[in-house]
Amino acid sequence: MKFIGFRTLKTGIGAALAIIIAKELGLEYAASAGIITILSIQKTRKKSFKIALRRIGICILALTIAIILFGIFSYNEIIFGAFLLIFIPLAVKFNGEDSIVVSSVLVSHLLVEKSIELPLIWNELALMFVGVSVALILNFYMPNLEERIKEEQVFIENAIKEILLRMAEVMRGENICEEGDVVFTSLEDRLRAARKLSYINLNNNFIADESYYVKYMEMRMRQLAVLKDMREHFRDDFANYEQAIIMGNFTDKVASSIYEENSAEGLLSDLYKLRETYRNMELPKSREEFESRASLFQFLNDIEQFLKIKNEFIREIR
Incomplete structure (x- = not known):
């Protein structure tokens, strides 16, 4: 201290x-x-x-x-x-x-x-x-915050990746659902602190445009809100159904593509194909299966929003 x-x-x-x-x-x-x-x-x-x-x-x-x-x-x-x-x-x-x-x-x-x-x-x-x-x-002299912000970016991307991977494991029955995940809480705290740093960095520069880091952190904050929705729509019994395994594999793919430069266009294309595959599958046979698959479909919609946020960010900075 x-x-x-x-x-x-x-x-x-x-x-x-x-x-x-x-x-x-x-x-x-x-x-x-x-x-x-x-x-x-x-x-x-x-x-x-x-x-x-x-x-x-x-x-x-x-x-x-x-x-x-x-x-x-x-x-x-x-x-x-x-x-x-x-x-x-x-x-x-x-x-x-x-x-x-x-x-x-x-x-x-x-x-x-x-x-x-x-x-x-x-x-x-x-x-x-x-x-x-x-x-x-x-x-006139202010500490250079860019390196600290970049370090926070690495942590944020790794934390999001870990959350998505855990969700994918649960959907495939390889893990159990963890409520109040420490990684999730840590991500939110670090993201808020990193956003504050990005705004300080922006206001320390009169000439150079340092708005990129602000836009990046705001993008991740929006994705964090979607992650919260995804957790709300998550169920322990997903692994009982074929659709959950498919979704788990796709969630794995999203987790592996979380890095900064990815525009998510390819993932969105894959998601639309996955949604069409779901629509062509056999209808639920029980109320329990119907409710589970409805939550799974909502989870898919959340991932779509998650990817669209990233795609909009890449389009904006280009």
Whole structure:
């Protein structure tokens, strides 16, 4: 377990650096630059950049309102309260909720100094600029997540393959059905974590298009939902019927073709032939057989949806 995370390390270094720079520039209230840096360091480059621009804009809005109010009236707590009553709703309207506290602190400096002279206004703008600039520079470096995402892809594909193989074994009577399979649960947890990583990776790149991994994880999430349906339609008595053995062999084939680049077109073609074979088979002889074969047919429909999701993904990225 890591005692200090990478973001925490950047925050500590950034706050200290911002205060030092502000002091070297001769700015008053230099510690405010450090606080601004702390609040501006985000998980991704894009988010950090957006917040920086928004924070500067909201700061200019706050100072403008303060200059007008302090200039017309006076420097006291009531006017500062009036400033907040005007500023906060406007900040919210411009989606600047995350900049309200920082900008209010900067305006409070005007109240303490009882001045709206240009040097003090420039001082507050400079504090904001130093704080967000240091945060942006530190956030420019982000760990490369691509290798981790690729490792997760391998795990996800192997887990899906294992689930399908187990289903195939049960249908052929070679294994027993395992409810609450650990592999299934582990797959869902890892897939959700990998999807989160893919979105972070996407938002860490301004130029390169990293949407492939997001689309891949979303595709696997949709397939996971279908796998859940397949498990719902699964029965222990499948192995009693010839159709289940055929389905088990086909499920084996799907499991062996789960890898990333496979478009699933060939498998879909085989599935349509399999469905036609089922339709030409002898009708069920008992209610039990009818129910089992109905569940088996629904399982086939689930596999079709599973394969179509993959096929749509390949078509989209090509």
